[in-house]
Amino acid sequence: QVQLVESGGGLVQAGGSLRLSCAASGGTFSIYRMGWFRQAPGKEREFVGISGSSGTIRNHADSVKGRFTISRDNAKNTVYLQMNSLKPEDTAVYYCAASPNLWSSRSEDYAYWGQGTQVTVSS
Numbered sequence: 824q825v826q827l828v829e830s831g832g833g834l835v836q837a838g839g840s841l842r843l844s845c846a847a848s849g850g851t852f853s854i855y856r857m858g859w860f861r862q863a864p865g866k867e868r869e870f871v872g873i874s875g876s877s878g879t880i881r882n883h884a885d886s887v888k889g890r891f892t893i894s895r896d897n898a899k900n901t902v903y904l905q906m907n908s909l910k911p912e913d914t915a916v917y918y919c920a921a922s923p924n925l926w927s928s929r930s931e932d933y934a935y936w937g938q939g940t941q942v943t944v945s946s
Contacts, residue, residue, distance in 0.1 A: 825850035825921050825935040832917060832940030835909055839944070843904040845919030845937055852900040853877070856922040859893055859904045860930055861915035861942075870928035871917070874902060884928070887913075909944045916941050 831843040845857070859871040872883040872893035881893050890909075895902040902919055917940050920933035927933070 825852070825855065827919050827921060827935055827937035829917065829919055829937040829940040832942045834943045834945065837909060837911055837944055837946050839909050840905070840907045841909065841942060843906070843917055843919075843940060843942075845902045845904075847900045847902070847921065850921075850935075853897040854923065855935075856924075856926055857893075857895055857902040858920045858922065858928075858933055859902075859917060860920060860933075861913075861917045862939075863912075863915040866915075868918070868930050869915075870930070872904065873926065873928065875926070882928075906942070909942075911944045911946045914942060914944050 826849045829845045858873045860868050862868040874881045874893045874895050878895040890907050892905045919937045921935040922933045925932045
């Protein structure tokens with residue numbers, strides 16, 4: 824079983840940048856597809872991006888494409904989300920998640936979740 828812990832959230836002005844980290848323990852990190860999701864108050868959880876197990880293949884939601892980049896370092900058991908050109912509508916709790924065997928943008932396909940980290944973008 825994998826435990827995930829996110830960090831790096833905070834308050835930033837519009838146009839700024841943040842890098843989120845998600846540290847994994849308790850499993851073989853390199854076999855998992857890793858995803859980032861976010862949930863704003865009153866809204867459903869939304870897919871942000873996914874990284875394949877080696878990190879060479881990745882995909883991002885249209886809403887963040889060109890601004891956010893998912894990456895991973897399997898030697899450090901960590902997945903990252905670099906967020907640039909942040910907008911107020913990016914304000915949400917950001918979660919990382921691990922999928923043992925599916926390439927998916929659906930939250931129900933992920934078996935393991937972190938506790939989330941708050942990102943607030945002020946205008």
